[in-house]
Amino acid sequence: MKELILASRSPRRRELLQKCGIPFTADAADLDETINPDNPLQEEIQALSFRKAEAVLKRHPDAIVIGSDTIVTIHGEVLGKPHDHEDAKRMLRELSGTTHEVITGLCILSDRRNYQTVTVNQVSFFPLSEEEISSYVESGEADDKAGAYGIQGLAARYVKSIEGDFYSIMGLPVSLVYEELKNRNSY
Numbered sequence: 001m002k003e004l005i006l007a008s009r010s011p012r013r014r015e016l017l018q019k020c021g022i023p024f025t026a027d028a029a030d031l032d033e034t035i036n037p038d039n040p041l042q043e044e045i046q047a048l049s050f051r052k053a054e055a056v057l058k059r060h061p062d063a064i065v066i067g068s069d070t071i072v073t074i075h076g077e078v079l080g081k082p083h084d085h086e087d088a089k090r091m092l093r094e095l096s097g098t099t100h101e102v103i104t105g106l107c108i109l110s111d112r113r114n115y116q117t118v119t120v121n122q123v124s125f126f127p128l129s130e131e132e133i134s135s136y137v138e139s140g141e142a143d144d145k146a147g148a149y150g151i152q153g154l155a156a157r158y159v160k161s162i163e164g165d166f167y168s169i170m171g172l173p174v175s176l177v178y179e180e181l182k183n184r185n186s187y
């Protein structure tokens with residue numbers, strides 16, 4: 001059977017893929033993640049997930065590779081990872097008291113098969129005070145996360161509702177990975 005490789009350095013994605021109960025190793029794609037804002041966002045995220053998988057497949061041509069990417073978008077603006085704590089606070093002020101989208105792309109790639117999909121999830125936040133925003137950012141949990149929060153951690157207390165898949169919001173739609181890999185022999 002072909003080896004499964006997660007094209008990611010994200011500890012969240014590794015943790016999530018472990019939930020599938022399928023053995024894998026990880027090898028980060030480490031590529032330029034710039035997206036073209038003139039193209040439809042879902043297509044860009046899907047294409048970036050593919051590029052991550054493709055880069056790692058080049059290094060492991062006999063493997064099955066999983067690539068994924070997550071962004072947060074609100075009012076037409078893309079919120080990637082915050083540059084610093086001020087940037088994180090700015091993002092959280094935007095998310096406060098309103099609904100945003102979390103878009104996660106998934107690509108499962110081998111030399112024989114190319115599965116691509118994108119999930120769009122809605123997350124609503126309760127209003128956040130300046131004190132809450134400051135203490136959250138000071139906790140360090142905003143660092144290195146799209147939209148400056150992780151739904152799986154302290155930010156859980158700000159989430160009013162979600163529509164979609166919790167694991168996609170966290171960074172990887174685990175059930176889609178599991179379902180697709182039932183077809184593993186075709187990869």
Ligand SMILES: Cc1cn([C@H]2C[C@H](O)[C@@H](COP(=O)(O)OP(=O)(O)OP(=O)(O)O)O2)c(=O)[nH]c1=O
Nearest residue numbers: 008009010012069070145146150151169170171
């Ligand atoms: C919205 C949200 C994002 N995130 C994280 C998941 C991703 O790690 C990160 C989005 O950044 P990505 O660029 O998707 O992933 P990454 O750079 O961390 O890892 P790699 O490219 O190597 O796969 O934000 C959460 O952990 N929880 C959340 O609720």
